[in-house]
Amino acid sequence: METIYERLRSIAKSDPDQLALLTSDRSLTYRDMIDQVDELAQKIPFSHQKVGVILEHGIDMIFVLFALLKNGNCYVPAEPSFPIERVKTMMEEANVKTIITQTKFNERFKGMDLTDLDDLKKSEADGSDPMWIKSEDPAYILYTSGSTGRPKGVCVTPKNVLHYIWAFEHEFHIGPGDRMLQYSVCSFDIFVEEVFASLLNGACLVIPNEAEKKDLSSLMDFVEKNAVTIISGFPYLLEEMNHLPSIPCSLRLLISGGDVLRGSYIDHLLDQVVIYNTYGPSETTVCASYFKVNGSKVLEDGTYPIGKAVLGSHIDLWNDQDHPVKDGEVGEIIISGDGVSLGYIGNHSQENKAFEKKGGTTYYHSGDLGYKLKDGNLAFLRRKDDQVMILGKRVEVMEVEAKLNQIDTIEEAIVRVYQDEEHLSYMIAYFVPKTKCSLSKIVEQLSESLTYFMIPSYFVQMKSLPRNANGKIDDGLLPVVLKVGHLDV
Incomplete structure (x- = not known):
C-alpha cells in the first residue's frame, strides 16, 4: 500500500514546479x-518511534511531520501553549522517544527529552533508508478529553489518512x-484536513x-493577498465572517466542522461561496459525513x-441493543469503514469498548445521537x-470534574453544562471549599493540566451540594448562572 510520504513524492515527481x-x-x-x-529525514536518527512535536506553525513544522512519517515514525502533536502537566501526561502515555521542538521552548519544557530542531538540521545525515512501513502502524496520535479524568490519545494510521484525502478529493x-x-x-x-488533504492532492x-x-x-487580508480558495474551520469562524460586508473573492469553499452549524451563522455567506457542514469524531479520521448547505433549509x-x-x-443508527432504528427514529451514530x-x-x-468488532468490521460507537x-x-x-463541545473542542465533563476534586482546598466539586441563548454550551463548576480558598488559585491550578477551553465559565461556591433522598445530586436545586450568547473567536 502507498504511504503518506510516497503519495507526496509521486506528486512531486509528476508536477515538481507546482506551488506546495x-x-x-x-x-x-x-x-x-x-x-x-x-534531507531532514536523513538526519532523524530513529524510525518506527513515537515522537512528540511542539513547534511554531510554519513550513518547518510541515517538513518535520513528513520527515517523521517517511521514516515510519508516529508524531504526537502539542501546542507550545498547552499546560505543562497535560503535555507530560500525553508524552508519557504515548511513550515518545523524544520531543522535537525549538530553542525558545526549551526552558518551558525542561525536564522532558527534547530534540532541538535547529541542532537536528545542522546534524550529519546518517544515510540509512527507512524501514518498511506497515499500513496499520500509527501515523499520528491526537489527544482528546477523557472521561476517566485524563486525556486519551487516538491512534490514526496512514491507511486512515489516505482514505480521508481520497474522500476529500472526491x-x-x-x-x-x-x-x-x-x-x-x-x-x-x-489540521490533518488542512495539511494532508491539500498537499496529498497537489494543492498549495x-x-x-x-x-x-x-x-x-x-x-482576511492574508487570505485575499494570497488568493486562498478553501478554508476549513469551526462554525464560529464562519459566524464571524458572516458579519463582513464581503469576503475575499478568491474563496470558493468554506467547510464547517467540530460543532453544529446554525443557519444564523452563515445566512449572509450563502450567496457568496459554497459552504459545507461536516461531521466526524477524531476516532474516525477527521470527517465521516458531508452536507452541502447551499440551497437547503435548516432543521x-x-x-x-x-x-x-x-x-x-x-454510518448506521443503532438503538441500545445494537439494532438498526427506523428512518426518523433517534439512534446512536455508528461509523465503520476505512x-x-x-x-x-x-x-x-x-x-x-466504543470500537466494536463484528464479522471482520470495526464499528465505532460515537456516543452521538441522530x-x-x-x-x-x-x-x-x-x-x-x-x-x-466547547468552542468546537470536545470536552469530557468528568475530566474537568476530576481535576477540580484533586485540588487540596476543595472538599467536593461537580460540573454541569448549560446552553446560552445561541445554544452554545458552557460549564459551571459548583464547589464546597475545605477552608478559605482563592478562586484565582483554583483557576491557576486547573490551568496547569487543562487547556483554556476546558476551564468552566463560572464557579459557584456553596456550603454543601444539594442532594435528593437517594443521596444523589439534585440538579434542580443548583443555582444557574445565565450567560448571554456571544462568540469569541
Missing part, C-alpha cells in the same frame, strides 16, 4: 518540499490551483503567522443536517453522555 507551501516570505514548490523533507475536487488555509492548531484534526498549503491571524481583519432547531457518509465510510482508527493508546480499556431525514441525510441531535 506559501507564507508571506517563503514559497516552495513540490520539488523544493520533497528535497527538504528528504467531494471537493481539490487539486493544483487550489490554496488551502492552514489556520487550525496542530492538535485538532482540522498557505500558512499565516501569528500576527496575520491575530484577528479576523488581519486573517427545526435552526441547525443544518450533517449529510451522508464520505467515500469509503458507512476511516475508523486503531483506538486509544495506553490503558483505556473501558473507552476502547436521526435520518426523508431525503437520506442525517441530522445530529445531541450527545448520549456528559461529553460536550
Whole structure:
C-alpha cells in the first residue's frame, strides 16, 4: 500500500514546479518540499518511534511531520501553549522517544527529552533508508478529553489518512490551483484536513503567522493577498465572517466542522461561496459525513443536517441493543469503514469498548445521537453522555470534574453544562471549599493540566451540594448562572 510520504513524492515527481507551501516570505514548490523533507529525514536518527512535536506553525513544522512519517515514525502533536502537566501526561502515555521542538521552548519544557530542531538540521545525515512501513502502524496520535479524568490519545494510521484525502478529493475536487488555509492548531484534526488533504492532492498549503491571524481583519487580508480558495474551520469562524460586508473573492469553499452549524451563522455567506457542514469524531479520521448547505433549509432547531457518509465510510443508527432504528427514529451514530482508527493508546480499556468488532468490521460507537431525514441525510441531535463541545473542542465533563476534586482546598466539586441563548454550551463548576480558598488559585491550578477551553465559565461556591433522598445530586436545586450568547473567536 502507498504511504503518506510516497503519495507526496509521486506528486512531486509528476508536477515538481507546482506551488506546495506559501507564507508571506517563503514559497516552495513540490520539488523544493520533497528535497527538504528528504534531507531532514536523513538526519532523524530513529524510525518506527513515537515522537512528540511542539513547534511554531510554519513550513518547518510541515517538513518535520513528513520527515517523521517517511521514516515510519508516529508524531504526537502539542501546542507550545498547552499546560505543562497535560503535555507530560500525553508524552508519557504515548511513550515518545523524544520531543522535537525549538530553542525558545526549551526552558518551558525542561525536564522532558527534547530534540532541538535547529541542532537536528545542522546534524550529519546518517544515510540509512527507512524501514518498511506497515499500513496499520500509527501515523499520528491526537489527544482528546477523557472521561476517566485524563486525556486519551487516538491512534490514526496512514491507511486512515489516505482514505480521508481520497474522500476529500472526491467531494471537493481539490487539486493544483487550489490554496488551502492552514489556520487550525496542530492538535485538532482540522489540521490533518488542512495539511494532508491539500498537499496529498497537489494543492498549495498557505500558512499565516501569528500576527496575520491575530484577528479576523488581519486573517482576511492574508487570505485575499494570497488568493486562498478553501478554508476549513469551526462554525464560529464562519459566524464571524458572516458579519463582513464581503469576503475575499478568491474563496470558493468554506467547510464547517467540530460543532453544529446554525443557519444564523452563515445566512449572509450563502450567496457568496459554497459552504459545507461536516461531521466526524477524531476516532474516525477527521470527517465521516458531508452536507452541502447551499440551497437547503435548516432543521427545526435552526441547525443544518450533517449529510451522508464520505467515500469509503458507512454510518448506521443503532438503538441500545445494537439494532438498526427506523428512518426518523433517534439512534446512536455508528461509523465503520476505512476511516475508523486503531483506538486509544495506553490503558483505556473501558473507552476502547466504543470500537466494536463484528464479522471482520470495526464499528465505532460515537456516543452521538441522530436521526435520518426523508431525503437520506442525517441530522445530529445531541450527545448520549456528559461529553460536550466547547468552542468546537470536545470536552469530557468528568475530566474537568476530576481535576477540580484533586485540588487540596476543595472538599467536593461537580460540573454541569448549560446552553446560552445561541445554544452554545458552557460549564459551571459548583464547589464546597475545605477552608478559605482563592478562586484565582483554583483557576491557576486547573490551568496547569487543562487547556483554556476546558476551564468552566463560572464557579459557584456553596456550603454543601444539594442532594435528593437517594443521596444523589439534585440538579434542580443548583443555582444557574445565565450567560448571554456571544462568540469569541
